[in-house]
Amino acid sequence: MRGPNIVVCVKQVPDSAQIRVHPVTGTIMRQGVPAVLNPYDLFALEEALQIKDRLGGRIVALCMGPPQAEAALRKALSLGVDDAVLVSDRAFAGSDTLATSFALASAIRQVGQEQPVDLVFTGKQTIDGDTGQVGPGVAKRLGMQLLSYVCRIPILDMDSQSIVVHRWTEKGVQVLKSKLPCLITVLEGTSEGRFASLPEMIRAARQPIRVWNRQAAGIEDLSKIGLKGSPTVVGKVFAPSRRAERAECIEWEQDQAEKAVSLLWEKIRARQPELVEKLSGDNGGENGQERVSE
Amino acid sequence: MNERFDAIVVGAGPAGTATALTLARGGWKVLQIERGEYPGSKNVQGAILYADSLQKLIPNFREEAPLERHLVEQRVWVLDDRSYIGSTYRSPVSSDAEPDRYTILRAQFDKWFAKKAQEEGVLLICETTVLDLLREGERVVGVRTDREQGEVYADVVILADGVNSVLARKAGIRPELKAGEVALGVKELLFYSQESLEDRFGIQGDEGVAIEMVGKITRGMVGTAFLYTNKESLAVGIGCLLSDFRKEKVPPYVLLARLKEHPALRPLLRDGEMKEYTAHLIPEGGYKAIPKLSGDGWLIVGDAGMFVNSVHREGSNLAMETGRIAAETVIELKQAGEPFTERNLRRYRQRLDQSFVMKDLRKYQHVHEVLDQNRHFLTTYPELVNRAAETLLRVDGVDKRAKEKEVTRSFRKHRSYRGLFSDAVKLWRAFR
Ligand SMILES: Cc1cc2nc3c(=O)[nH]c(=O)nc-3n(C[C@H](O)[C@H](O)[C@H](O)COP(=O)(O)OP(=O)(O)OC[C@H]3O[C@@H](n4cnc5c(N)ncnc54)[C@H](O)[C@@H]3O)c2cc1C
Numbered sequence: 001m002r003g004p005n006i007v008v009c010v011k012q013v014p015d016s017a018q019i020r021v022h023p024v025t026g027t028i029m030r031q032g033v034p035a036v037l038n039p040y041d042l043f044a045l046e047e048a049l050q051i052k053d054r055l056g057g058r059i060v061a062l063c064m065g066p067p068q069a070e071a072a073l074r075k076a077l078s079l080g081v082d083d084a085v086l087v088s089d090r091a092f093a094g095s096d097t098l099a100t101s102f103a104l105a106s107a108i109r110q111v112g113q114e115q116p117v118d119l120v121f122t123g124k125q126t127i128d129g130d131t132g133q134v135g136p137g138v139a140k141r142l143g144m145q146l147l148s149y150v151c152r153i154p155i156l157d158m159d160s161q162s163i164v165v166h167r168w169t170e171k172g173v174q175v176l177k178s179k180l181p182c183l184i185t186v187l188e189g190t191s192e193g194r195f196a197s198l199p200e201m202i203r204a205a206r207q208p209i210r211v212w213n214r215q216a217a218g219i220e221d222l223s224k225i226g227l228k229g230s231p232t233v234v235g236k237v238f239a240p241s242r243r244a245e246r247a248e249c250i251e252w253e254q255d256q257a258e259k260a261v262s263l264l265w266e267k268i269r270a271r272q273p274e275l276v277e278k279l280s281g282d283n284g285g286e287n288g289q290e291r292v293s294e
Numbered sequence: 295m296n297e298r299f300d301a302i303v304v305g306a307g308p309a310g311t312a313t314a315l316t317l318a319r320g321g322w323k324v325l326q327i328e329r330g331e332y333p334g335s336k337n338v339q340g341a342i343l344y345a346d347s348l349q350k351l352i353p354n355f356r357e358e359a360p361l362e363r364h365l366v367e368q369r370v371w372v373l374d375d376r377s378y379i380g381s382t383y384r385s386p387v388s389s390d391a392e393p394d395r396y397t398i399l400r401a402q403f404d405k406w407f408a409k410k411a412q413e414e415g416v417l418l419i420c421e422t423t424v425l426d427l428l429r430e431g432e433r434v435v436g437v438r439t440d441r442e443q444g445e446v447y448a449d450v451v452i453l454a455d456g457v458n459s460v461l462a463r464k465a466g467i468r469p470e471l472k473a474g475e476v477a478l479g480v481k482e483l484l485f486y487s488q489e490s491l492e493d494r495f496g497i498q499g500d501e502g503v504a505i506e507m508v509g510k511i512t513r514g515m516v517g518t519a520f521l522y523t524n525k526e527s528l529a530v531g532i533g534c535l536l537s538d539f540r541k542e543k544v545p546p547y548v549l550l551a552r553l554k555e556h557p558a559l560r561p562l563l564r565d566g567e568m569k570e571y572t573a574h575l576i577p578e579g580g581y582k583a584i585p586k587l588s589g590d591g592w593l594i595v596g597d598a599g600m601f602v603n604s605v606h607r608e609g610s611n612l613a614m615e616t617g618r619i620a621a622e623t624v625i626e627l628k629q630a631g632e633p634f635t636e637r638n639l640r641r642y643r644q645r646l647d648q649s650f651v652m653k654d655l656r657k658y659q660h661v662h663e664v665l666d667q668n669r670h671f672l673t674t675y676p677e678l679v680n681r682a683a684e685t686l687l688r689v690d691g692v693d694k695r696a697k698e699k700e701v702t703r704s705f706r707k708h709r710s711y712r713g714l715f716s717d718a719v720k721l722w723r724a725f726r
Pocket of ligand 1: 304424
């Protein structure tokens, strides 16, 4: 049985911890902000790598971006990815999530011509756009089953071409079974990252990264990419004003912890009555809800 | 692991990258190892880049390096508690000459510089710390990193791991840093719009200003402060000898906060948005602190070798210069078929002695001692000259001769004629 052929989509983003919003214009000031691999994508990479550890196969990291986004792929390579493709073309400039998913889907089809793709991974969202739309968009365009917000993959069976994943929802965890191929967006905190060995680092530094322009990525229709292919209109960008609320200090004497707790409780109730209601209602109840669907 | 390299360079600051780039151009197989996430990630200070040393490596760097502004104006200020006296040199760059000093953001510059080395064939790996030098007998034959299977071998190892050089200390190559030989520099980056900076400093386009400051702002400690204009930010910082910080027990950030509040700076810095606060050591020991620079299978370059001219605030250029010269030395040896023995590698030091690096460092070798032993240079004089200026400039019905006498008296009250004279001689000797 052959191991799975996996594509992991990664993006290079400005390190949001270091981003500032211009106080007057409200635009994002990117100057001097270092670019990093989208942190959520690290969890996608790790899931893919764990599958490869178990079942073998091949992982291709795919990134759409400017030439310097190569750094993100270099990082993916050092973690143990086999191959890296940078989809880079001026024609992609100004792409929104719709156009990006079109371009990525097309590139994944090209990867599939080398060997059929069984699984596509993405992070749950990026930290610059925060939309979480690109993964689902790619799944739709490729006609793959979408499994979003996945926190665990207990079963991947290449013989029966099926996969079982745990999917996080607001109500609890869903256990879903699906046929391959499918696209999985991975939730953060699912795993600890790995630390490549020195020979792996050297291999990654040495390995050439394939750069595909529009044609190489198999894109003919220029109206589907870049500004033309992007119907999203950004009406206004603004920095939300700071919240006026301040932390409040509750003072209490020694041996009066209970009094302090009830005081705290009162304060919470005053501000967020729904929350208190929910907390007291949920007490002891079964939190998780399980469901298997195909 | 059995892979071998011709050279391993530890560190991807200006020194390491200049070394790696030169070696790769000489056809060497080079592995460069950097601890930070990317080159420059550990090196955030806004700084002045001196063109000459970089130009020798990348003649057309002006076309592509991430430069902030070129300096058209340099101010030197002597501050007392509330006023300052100073000089300004301004000269627009003439159309037939290229600017020779630029402000840069190190995080961006180092990355670009390392990229140039990679294009020449250097294999760079980041997020990897070198823990030890590997030896066979006395000879250094490789390094051990913090990664699995982390040993790697080379014919020669170049230490470019910066002022702390844990490696050099661990290997007994360099003695422990003495608190009197390093300064602790703290710096903030404050953001503004481009137009606002142009207004504040009377500059346009890519023009920039640098202000160097001495005086009472360092509270009698040996040190200096600076303010540099970047494209959309100001770098403001202050540095003093570590030993002085310890003695005076002033936290560095307090010193920086006071500097920013000084009436001379406050208006220039108003409404800035602080982005980062960083602290870094600067080797200040000068000529006398320079350790042994090479031995069997190893050389040391840049801050790790204590190459900083603290009087002129030159560091990154000396780093590049020493890196290039070290690389050229080993390339020549290899071409001549000579091994990298302790004896042969002494040629590195000999070449340095012929270069401006050692000549400059030798010239200023007594400056710190003189300042250290004559603290009044840093406290009394700044106050006196500021007061003298005030006395002379104020129009208050006192005749000018009487004012001059008053100035002379104020100096005499603090220093005898002999003292004044010997101070002048000391200073002249130290800086001549
Ligand atoms: C506040 C301040 C202002 C300054 N202003 C100026 C200025 O205006 N102009 C100027 O020319 N100079 C200036 N300098 C000095 C200048 O920054 C240094 O001289 C210069 O950076 C030295 O370069 P280097 O390559 O030797 O060391 P560094 O730039 O320190 O680089 C050393 C590199 O080695 C890496 N490293 C360290 N240990 C290891 C290890 N064990 N394994 C792997 N990697 C390791 C580090 O992460 C680092 O990237 C300033 C310094 C300070 C602190």
